[in-house]
Amino acid sequence: MLNTHKLVFGYSRDKSFEFPDIHCKKGETCLILGNSGTGKTTLLNLIGLLLKPTSGEINLDGQSTVSLSAKEMIAFRANNIGIIYQKSHFVNSLNVADNLVLANYLAGKEQNTARARDLSQALGFEELLSKPIQFLSGGEQQRVSIARSVMNAPKLILADEPTSNLDDENCGKVITLLESQARNIGAALLIVTHDQRLKSKFTNQITL
Amino acid sequence: MLLKIVWKNIAAKKLNSFLCILLMMFGIAIISLIMVLGKQIEEKFTKNITGIDMVVGAKGSPLQLILSGIYQIDSPTGNVPLEDVQKLTSNPLVKEMIPLSMGDNHKGYRIVGTNSKYLKNFNAVFAEGKTFSGDFEAVIGSNTAANTGLKLGDTFSGSHGLESDGDVHDHKKYKVVGVLQQNNSVIDNLVITNLGSVWAIHEHGEEDTLAKKEITCALIKFRSPLGLMTLPRNINQNTVMQAALPAIEINRLFELMGVGFDTLKILAVVIMVISGISVFVTLYNSLKERKYEMALMLSMGAQRFKLFMMLLLEGIFLSLTGFLLGIIVSRIGVLILSGQLNKNYHYSLNQLSLQSEEIFLLIGALIVGIFAAGIPSLGVYRINISKTLAED
Numbered sequence: 001m002l003n004t005h006k007l008v009f010g011y012s013r014d015k016s017f018e019f020p021d022i023h024c025k026k027g028e029t030c031l032i033l034g035n036s037g038t039g040k041t042t043l044l045n046l047i048g049l050l051l052k053p054t055s056g057e058i059n060l061d062g063q064s065t066v067s068l069s070a071k072e073m074i075a076f077r078a079n080n081i082g083i084i085y086q087k088s089h090f091v092n093s094l095n096v097a098d099n100l101v102l103a104n105y106l107a108g109k110e111q112n113t114a115r116a117r118d119l120s121q122a123l124g125f126e127e128l129l130s131k132p133i134q135f136l137s138g139g140e141q142q143r144v145s146i147a148r149s150v151m152n153a154p155k156l157i158l159a160d161e162p163t164s165n166l167d168d169e170n171c172g173k174v175i176t177l178l179e180s181q182a183r184n185i186g187a188a189l190l191i192v193t194h195d196q197r198l199k200s201k202f203t204n205q206i207t208l
Numbered sequence: 209m210l211l212k213i214v215w216k217n218i219a220a221k222k223l224n225s226f227l228c229i230l231l232m233m234f235g236i237a238i239i240s241l242i243m244v245l246g247k248q249i250e251e252k253f254t255k256n257i258t259g260i261d262m263v264v265g266a267k268g269s270p271l272q273l274i275l276s277g278i279y280q281i282d283s284p285t286g287n288v289p290l291e292d293v294q295k296l297t298s299n300p301l302v303k304e305m306i307p308l309s310m311g312d313n314h315k316g317y318r319i320v321g322t323n324s325k326y327l328k329n330f331n332a333v334f335a336e337g338k339t340f341s342g343d344f345e346a347v348i349g350s351n352t353a354a355n356t357g358l359k360l361g362d363t364f365s366g367s368h369g370l371e372s373d374g375d376v377h378d379h380k381k382y383k384v385v386g387v388l389q390q391n392n393s394v395i396d397n398l399v400i401t402n403l404g405s406v407w408a409i410h411e412h413g414e415e416d417t418l419a420k421k422e423i424t425c426a427l428i429k430f431r432s433p434l435g436l437m438t439l440p441r442n443i444n445q446n447t448v449m450q451a452a453l454p455a456i457e458i459n460r461l462f463e464l465m466g467v468g469f470d471t472l473k474i475l476a477v478v479i480m481v482i483s484g485i486s487v488f489v490t491l492y493n494s495l496k497e498r499k500y501e502m503a504l505m506l507s508m509g510a511q512r513f514k515l516f517m518m519l520l521l522e523g524i525f526l527s528l529t530g531f532l533l534g535i536i537v538s539r540i541g542v543l544i545l546s547g548q549l550n551k552n553y554h555y556s557l558n559q560l561s562l563q564s565e566e567i568f569l570l571i572g573a574l575i576v577g578i579f580a581a582g583i584p585s586l587g588v589y590r591i592n593i594s595k596t597l598a599e600d
Binding site: 041048051085089093094101102105106107 | 212217219220498500503504505506507509510511594598
């Protein structure tokens with residue numbers, strides 16, 4: 001599903017990153033480990049089409065994304081890539097349910113409230129749907145983030161340090177939910193982390 | 209969805225939004241109030257002038273003569289002998305002379321002694337009854353009737369002076385013989401009778417038939433505009449009387465009021481601009497706080513232009529709400545002022561409909577909103593998605 005080849009990104013002439021090639025199949029989880037400053041988030045931004053690589057190739061589901069125009073890139077990202085950020089970002093003025101269907105709306109799709117409800121049931125925050133985002137705990141927010149990332153049934157889910165702010169119990173829960181959701185929609189799951197607790201859980205690992 | 213976000217954001221910042229709306233509301237209300245008042249007062253003043261080219265009365269302030277003679281709102285300048293005024297009618301340039309004699313009131317409504325030409329000049333229509341034909345018969349205007357409760361056939365006495373607290377002349381009583389329909393002019397607030405009644409009331413028994421008959425002033429109509437050129441000067445230089453031209457005096461009055469109105473308008477524009485600055489600051493700060501939100505929405509597929517429009521809409525919504533509230537407040541202000549004017553001067557304002565000039569106010573409010581919201585909203589175009597989302 002996801003293949004990268006000789007990705008290079010330079011912030012400036014002195015500071016540039018060369019990334020190892022990544023191969024992640026449909027329904028598979030790939031763990032990218034690395035300490036701070038090794039370019040983890042940069043790699044995620046490259047794959048998530050938020051940054052353009054200096055050189056190299058990214059292929060998602062047969063589509064080379066590096067050559068897309070800016071406009072195509074926005075539409076491609078909205079429809080095919082779900083991103084879970086390290087710090088949960090939401091539109092604070094909207095409630096939980098609206099934040100979920102916002103993903104549909106911004107991707108230019110019909111607002112699928114039924115899917116939002118199903119996901120909230122599967123992820124265990126059904127009773128929070130009508131609550132303002134600020135009322136949620138860190139773990140709850142992370143679960144809503146997961147639900148939002150799969151609202152458009154993307155082909156690839158990118159998770160940036162999804163567990164770093166969570167305790168052991170929540171960490172386990174979130175990872176299990178993340179994996180099962182990715183498997184449900186047949187998406188490749190790419191987790192970028194320095195969290196050693198996840199090391200034992202996945203076999204496809206790349207260390208930066 | 210974006211509209212929902214706009215609305216939720218405004219609702220989330222209640223105090224800020226309230227301040228923006230409040231400022232815009234006051235600016236609009238003041239300007240609109242001034243426009244409506246100015247227009248109405250001008251209309252009222254011009255309507256009462258119709259047909260009257262010149263007012264002749266005792267020497268004094270010409271403006272005072274006009275205000276008392278035509279609008280019945282100031283004290284008269286004094287009295288002039290009827291004989292002198294009548295001499296004027298022999299001038300071929302004078303078409304008509306309407307003598308007026310006042311000095312009494314009934315419950316604050318002035319009693320004016322005149323002849324039937326006065327009623328004709330305003331095209332007065334009788335709601336019931338007929339015009340006065342003998343002494344102590346009175347015709348009352350619609351407001352007088354409504355506010356004093358006088359009806360056809362009632363009798364009443366006048367009190368001395370033009371304010372309602374003078375001595376009561378209770379030795380002779382007037383009888384209402386006619387009630388006028390609403391005329392939207394000065395006669396709505398008068399008690400109109402013949403000259404003889406006013407004279408008789410003040411004779412106090414001493415039968416002095418030789419005493420010179422005096423009137424307060426006379427309204428003159430010219431046969432041709434030529435009268436304007438020669439007559440006023442002639443009267444002012446060669447007689448004990450004074451002639452004043454309503455058109456000129458009222459223009460002077462409007463110029464004086466205009467200075468006050470203009471100052472208020474400038475004040476109102478300043479308030480509107482402050483409202484704009486307040487929208488600007490509110491949105492600028494909120495955009496800083498909401499940078500993550502914007503970056504998030506951009507990463508989820510939102511177009512920058514759409515987000516820009518969304519922020520712009522917030523400003524437009526605030527200024528439009530301010531505009532609407534301002535118009536409502538200005539109408540309430542008109543109603544309150546109208547009540548005050550009616551109490552003090554028996555003048556009422558009645559137009560509550562939208563003025564065409566208020567379209568410009570709307571455009572002004574929109575421009576303030578668009579600029580105040582547009583400039584900070586341009587920040588959407590500067591957001592670096594990956595950097596912003598990676599920041600803590």
